[in-house]
Amino acid sequence: MAQLFTRDTQAIFWNNNISAIQRMLDYDYTIKREKPSIAAIVAPTAESKFQKFFWGGDEIMINLYKTTSEAKKAHPNADVLLNFGSFRTAYDVTMEALDMGGFTTIMITAEGIPERLARKMNAVAREKNVTVIGPATVGAISPGAFKIANIGGTIENIINSKLHRAGSCGLVTRSGGLFNELSNIIAINADGIAEGVAIGGDRFVGSVFIDNLLRMQDNPEVKYMLLLGEVGGTEEYKVIDAVKSGKITKPIIAWCIGTIAKHYSSGVQFGHAGASANADRETAEAKNKAMSEAGIYVPSSFNDLPTKISEVYNKLKADGIISEIPEPAMNTVPKTRRSKQFICTISDDRGDEATYAGFPISSVATPDTGKGIGDVISLLWFKKQYPKWATQFIETVIKTVADHGPAVSGAHNAKVTARAGKSVVESLVTGLLTIGPRFGGAIDGAAEHFKYADDNKLTPVEFLNHMKKLGIPIPGIGHRIKSLRNPDLRVVGLKKFAAEHFPSTPLLDYALSVEQLTTSKKDNLILNVDGTIGILMVDMWRALGYSEIEIDEFISSGTLNAFFIAGRTIGFIGHVLDEKRLAMPMYRHPMDDILYQVDMAEEI
Numbered sequence: 112m113a114q115l116f117t118r119d120t121q122a123i124f125w126n127n128n129i130s131a132i133q134r135m136l137d138y139d140y141t142i143k144r145e146k147p148s149i150a151a152i153v154a155p156t157a158e159s160k161f162q163k164f165f166w167g168g169d170e171i172m173i174n175l176y177k178t179t180s181e182a183k184k185a186h187p188n189a190d191v192l193l194n195f196g197s198f199r200t201a202y203d204v205t206m207e208a209l210d211m212g213g214f215t216t217i218m219i220t221a222e223g224i225p226e227r228l229a230r231k232m233n234a235v236a237r238e239k240n241v242t243v244i245g246p247a248t249v250g251a252i253s254p255g256a257f258k259i260a261n262i263g264g265t266i267e268n269i270i271n272s273k274l275h276r277a278g279s280c281g282l283v284t285r286s287g288g289l290f291n292e293l294s295n296i297i298a299i300n301a302d303g304i305a306e307g308v309a310i311g312g313d314r315f316v317g318s319v320f321i322d323n324l325l326r327m328q329d330n331p332e333v334k335y336m337l338l339l340g341e342v343g344g345t346e347e348y349k350v351i352d353a354v355k356s357g358k359i360t361k362p363i364i365a366w367c368i369g370t371i372a373k374h375y376s377s378g379v380q381f382g383h384a385g386a387s388a389n390a391d392r393e394t395a396e397a398k399n400k401a402m403s404e405a406g407i408y409v410p411s412s413f414n415d416l417p418t419k420i421s422e423v424y425n426k427l428k429a430d431g432i433i434s435e436i437p438e439p440a441m442n443t444v445p446k447t448r449r450s451k452q453f454i455c456t457i458s459d460d461r462g463d464e465a466t467y468a469g470f471p472i473s474s475v476a477t478p479d480t481g482k483g484i485g486d487v488i489s490l491l492w493f494k495k496q497y498p499k500w501a502t503q504f505i506e507t508v509i510k511t512v513a514d515h516g517p518a519v520s521g522a523h524n525a526k527v528t529a530r531a532g533k534s535v536v537e538s539l540v541t542g543l544l545t546i547g548p549r550f551g552g553a554i555d556g557a558a559e560h561f562k563y564a565d566d567n568k569l570t571p572v573e574f575l576n577h578m579k580k581l582g583i584p585i586p587g588i589g590h591r592i593k594s595l596r597n598p599d600l601r602v603v604g605l606k607k608f609a610a611e612h613f614p615s616t617p618l619l620d621y622a623l624s625v626e627q628l629t630t631s632k633k634d635n636l637i638l639n640v641d642g643t644i645g646i647l648m649v650d651m652w653r654a655l656g657y658s659e660i661e662i663d664e665f666i667s668s669g670t671l672n673a674f675f676i677a678g679r680t681i682g683f684i685g686h687v688l689d690e691k692r693l694a695m696p697m698y699r700h701p702m703d704d705i706l707y708q709v710d711m712a713e714e715i
């Protein structure tokens with residue numbers, strides 16, 4: 112790959128480092144990137160599922176994941192990993208990502224990863240052809256395309272240093288601070304940089320000078336290169352060899368810092384772990400001399416570097432190799448911005464016509480659209496377009512649970528309330544409030560417990576014992592009036608639908624084997640309508656390709672009971688309207704139907 116990053120590059124950011132990510136997004140917005148450069152964030156301990164960030168004056172949500180593999184699975188195109196883990200976790204995070212594959216570049220910011228581990232990590236990355244930037248670095252930038260975290264500093268500094276669009280220089284340094292300094296010098300004395308990498312200050316870094324310069328040699332945007340080496344190590348000699356052997360033909364300007372070391376009698380350790388000369392060849396002086404002899408442009412001192420840059424740049428310009436770079440249009444990040452209080456991810460009423468998960472209402476509402484209530488539910492509850500068999504199953508459930516006569520808990524409550532003179536909505540909610548673990552609301556519980564048993568490969572006997580230990584009746588089993596002798600025909604209908612339309616029904620098959628056992632004890636301990644719905648919904652979601660985590664989240668958030676709530680609302684409203692039509696008087700329960708056993712209260 113000739114270019115490290117493009118305008119389409121997206122990264123997974125390991126650690127929810129809000130200010131660094133916001134800087135990246137402000138940069139993206141400024142350079143008018145279409146997609147944010149961060150696709151996902153890995154935040155192992157985060158409770159929430161997303162983090163809000165500003166996008167210009169607006170806001171966007173970036174998903175949070177607990178693990179790199181979850182993030183990568185959800186965002187397979189994100190091929191850069193920005194590893195902002197501490198020195199304690201950075202190694203493991205990198206090794207896991209290398210093992211997982213799918214990353215072309217991994218940047219590691221942590222300083223202080225044990226050298227033995229750093230060497231191993233770098234060797235594995237090299238074997239897998241992954242570019243590692245760092246450890247101990249601020250990163251890299253492809254101006255006008257992609258910028259890692261804090262490199263380049265503030266937006267003002269970025270624009271002053273012409274880092275908002277590609278220039279002609281390929282810049283490689285060890286230090287991040289000097290990287291920013293040099294970008295500014297290059298902006299003043301030339302036309303900015305096409306690509307820049309701060310390789311990091313540790314003794315053992317992933318990609319070294321030569322790796323980056325060879326890539327820049329192949330990158331047509333880079334017309335010349337600037338290498339800022341430093342005292343210590345011999346990496347600069349690899350560059351000299353590449354120049355001598357003709358592997359690098361583009362002009363290189365280079366300087367090794369640390370020439371002051373010669374004024375000290377003993378070896379000097381500079382700020383970076385790698386910045387100390389262990390032999391004469393490793394001194395800045397020796398390296399500068401050797402580079403100059405190889406035909407690399409080496410100034411006489413660091414102070415002369417700007418003049419050298421301007422010389423090389425002007426020559427390339429005069430030779431027609433570099434042409435004038437037009438300034439691109441940019442966005443301006445507003446100075447003040449306000450965070451939004453509410454988020455909506457299901458529907459949007461801002462256009463001419465409101466939409467359900469992107470679909471205008473008119474595209475699903477009328478019969479000619481071929482869409483039914485199952486499609487509307489799949490859009491508004493799940494933000495997905497379910498296949499016909501699944502939307503028809505949802506509709507079958509809604510129709511099946513719409514009512515079960517006036518005697519059941521909820522209908523009874525709604526009727527009593529209506530007769531007390533309350534409105535439709537007031538009467539309706541009293542009915543809805545009865546839906547719970549015993550009545551109509553055992554669907555979530557049935558899905559949860561049967562799925563647990565199936566996931567853990569419990570035999571039906573083991574499952575029954577497990578539930579006995581928990582001390583709760585098995586949700587989805589048992590009915591007041593339905594039994595083996597008086598089967599619930601709703602259950603028969605749902606099972607028939609599943610047999611005809613579902614790709615497979617493994618959880619239902621398991622639940623039926625449990626039912627055999629419970630009905631052998633008592634014949635009303637059947638798999639009831641709640642149980643059948645809960646279990647078949649799990650089978651449906653599995654067949655639709657949802658992950659187990661997603662299904663568990665549906666269950667724990669109460670999604671399954673919502674099908675009963677939506678369906679039974681139809682029936683409750685019917686009962687309330689029935690009461691109103693009949694103009695029924697207030698209800699008083701007959702006293703002879705109540706067992707009164709009221710003792711005189713004792714004095715205490």
Ligand code: ACO
Binds near residue numbers: 584591
């Ligand atoms: N799991 C295990 N044992 C049960 C279950 C169950 N789900 N339900 C009843 N039993 C046992 C009782 O503990 C009792 O045992 P015992 O005779 O040794 O004391 C025996 O079966 C008989 O219980 P009953 O009290 O006669 O059952 P009842 O008819 O009162 O209960 C009910 C019906 C409330 C539905 C009950 O079966 C239950 O709680 N089921 C789980 C909740 C559920 O699925 N509700 C949804 C029903 S469908 C709907 O509302 C749309």
Ligand code: LMR
Binds near residue numbers: 592
């Ligand atoms: C229902 O759907 O309301 C019933 O299964 C409950 C009942 O007791 O009939």
